[in-house]
Every structure is written in C-alpha cells, then in structure tokens.
Amino acid sequence: MPTRVRLLVGTTKGLFTFESDAERRDWNCSGPHLGGWEVYSVLGDHRQGGRIIAGTSHTAYGPSIRVSEDFGQSWRQIAEGPRYPAQSGFALNRVWQIVPGHPSEPDTLFAGVEEAGLFVSRDRGETWNELDALTSHPTRPDWFPGNGGLCLHTILIHPDNPQRMWVGISAVGVFRTDDGGETWRSCNEGLSRVPVGTPHPEVGYCVHKMALDPEVPDTLYMQYHQGVFQSNDAGESWSPIEDGLPGERISAELGAPFGFPIAVSRSGDLFLVPLESSEQRTMRDGRLLVYGMRRGSDRWEPVGDVVPDEPRHVSVLRDALTVDSLDPYGTYFGTTSGEVFYSLDGGVGWDRMPGQYGRILCVKAWIREGHDAA
C-alpha cells in the first residue's frame, strides 16, 4: 500500500497542504483553502476516512469548525460547533486545538478553545458539547489571559487510560482529569507563577506547549514561559530540563530559556526552537536554530542551523512544530514570516518548502496508507 504524507499548515490567511510520498522529497502544495480565515488548529483524521477538520476564526465573524472529505478541495461548515451558552458569560473567539479521542473512542474529538474551555464531540465532529467542569473550576474567576489570549492550546490523552487527560491553558496552567473530564485539578507544582495580576496561588502558570512521552505514559514535557520542564509523575510535579539550552536561568521569577513549541518523535527525541527572550520573541542573533535532546541524553544540543547563511528574525508559534510518525521521522515547522522547513535526518539538515505563506499558526503531519480517492 502506498504511503501518502500530508503536511497541514494553518495560517492567518487560510490552510495550505503539502503532499508527498513516504520519501518526502518532492512536495505538491495546494491552497489557500479556507482563504481569509485564520486556521489556528487542524487535524487530519485517518479514522474518518480521510477527513480534515479545521478550527477557523475571523476577527469580525468569530469561530467555527469546517471539515473536508476530499483533502481540502471542498469544505462544509459544522452547524453545531463549539459554543458557550449565553448564561456562561464566556465568549468563544478561536479554536486552538483539535485532537482525536483515545483509540478506543473512534468517534470522539476534543477541541480546546479561547476563552479557555474544552469541548467534546462524540459523533465525528458533527455536534459539540462543553466539558464544563473545567470552566466550573473554583479558580476560573482568577484565570487571566496571556499575550496570545486566554487559550486552551494543548490537550493530551493518556494512551492506556482514556479517562486521564491533561490540558494546558496559557497564563493559567496545567489541569488533569482522571474521570474523563468530570473533575479537574491543577498540576503546576515546581513551576513558578508568572505575574498575571490575580492572587489565586493555584493558577498563574504560563504553559506554552506540552507533549506526552511516546513510551512512558505519565511522562510529560513542557515549554514553559520561564524554562523547559519534565514531569515523571503525570504532572504532579515538574523539574527543569535545560542543560545545553541558551539563556541562563536567572531566577525563579525571571527564568529562561524562552520559546513556544515542543515536539517529540515516536522514538522519544525532543525538539525545541528557543527564542531570545520573552521581551524580544525572535531568534537569538537571527539564527534559526533547532535544539534537540536525543532519547537517553539529558542535554540539549543545537542540532540544526536551518538557514545558516541568512538571518531570520522570526518566531515559531506553539503549534507550528511537529514530527511525523514514519521511520525515519520527519520534523517540520513553520515561521511567523510564513516559511515552512522540514528535516528528514533528526533535525540536522533542513530544506525549505517553496513559497512563502501567511503567519503560520499550526503545522500538523498526516500519514495515510492506501490510495486516496481525491
């Protein structure tokens, strides 16, 4: 069966898809799809026979979820998408994350939204309901938006236990459920609070992105506002993993290094794209350096100088770095200046996709086996 590889790239001005075979040397670009819409989240769902699900939004017209059954050629808007009830007082501005449910729940999808909340669909994305225990958490009045908004941007599901999930909310922190979303508790021990202006000690933790270890289920990794952390106990506690990274840890309050995305390969290799600082939020000295920590190592290395001959004073956003599931794995990221880069050798050597696109919000790899009809 032939393998088709698609890279789904969401931008502030629509979605682009890049398609290749398992070699991933030659890519065909298609798009813009959903032109004019922000695409903060996208999922290629192989469980649904080749469905792309995109979280679209617009400053004037608000958010919605759109699906394509033909690899982006045509789209249908979901009529009963995520929406807060009027009495909640919450506004739904964007859909930051769409993930598939546990493999034992093939019709389930989860969506993380701004203002922060978690929605679930049990019918392949046609209707959505809020898991409102999260926004009913006693700390909710003290949730305070970060620079990117009050966004729930990360949803992780335990591979062996569909009842256990983690979510990450910017400037608020990590929450975990062990009962499928009926109850939630904060999991921020070991992280230092950021100055959010609200006093509740349980929240005020600026998680930028989290990833789940592919082999050790209760091990998580996090790019935090003030450093990079690991938890070996399902988020009960977090410890810094920063050896080799640029940017000294100055203090608990003024920590470094700074960045947004973190991604992990199926073999356990970790990747980051560190930035200069919270104030500057661009590549240090204009060098587009990707850092990696190989499985078994406890030290980060600058594995790839992506564009060694030219400066790139850009950023890579929290959902714009990903790793595919092939062997050898491909690593991909998109920049805020609209370039897409990929590596097929563990992040050492990099190629650039032809073209320049809008500000890149998310990059997701989608592997499909078999012949595609469209």
Added chain:
Amino acid sequence: MRLEVSIPPLLRDCALGQTRFSITAGTLDEGLQRLFETYPLLRVHLYDEAERLRKHVLIFFNGESIAWLDRLDIPVRTGDRLTILQAVSGG
C-alpha cells in the same frame, strides 16, 4: 415583498455559496427572522453568544444601519436592500 440580501463573500458558505439572494418578507423584522431561519449559520457569525451583533459587523437596511433604527417593523417594499458588511476597523 422581496428583500434583496447581500452578504460578505467570506460568509458565502453559510448561504449555499451565494452572496446575493432575495427573501420574501412583509417587514424588516420578519426579513431578518426569515434570513436566519433559512441560513442559521449566518447567525453564528453575525451574533455572539449573548445574541449581540458582533462588534465588527454592520447590517444595513437600504442606506441605514439597523442599529440606528428606532423600530424594525418597517414594511418592506420591492427593491429594498439588506446588506451585511464588515465594519472597517482599521487597516
């Protein structure tokens, strides 16, 4: 009477791919009701959770924003226009 409706191209997938179409209504109020009954996805993009017109959306009846009108039970005459616009909000 037929009310001529125009919507922004970005919202055409809320109205079966159309940006211009007509609806039949006796009054402006009835026309708005018919519009959202016929194309419920439009309502999602024009009104927020609290049923307030979104901040950057304008609905014009002929030459006037409906927000400026004292009442919406205005009789519709042939050739009346209902235009949905994105407010110019900088740029």
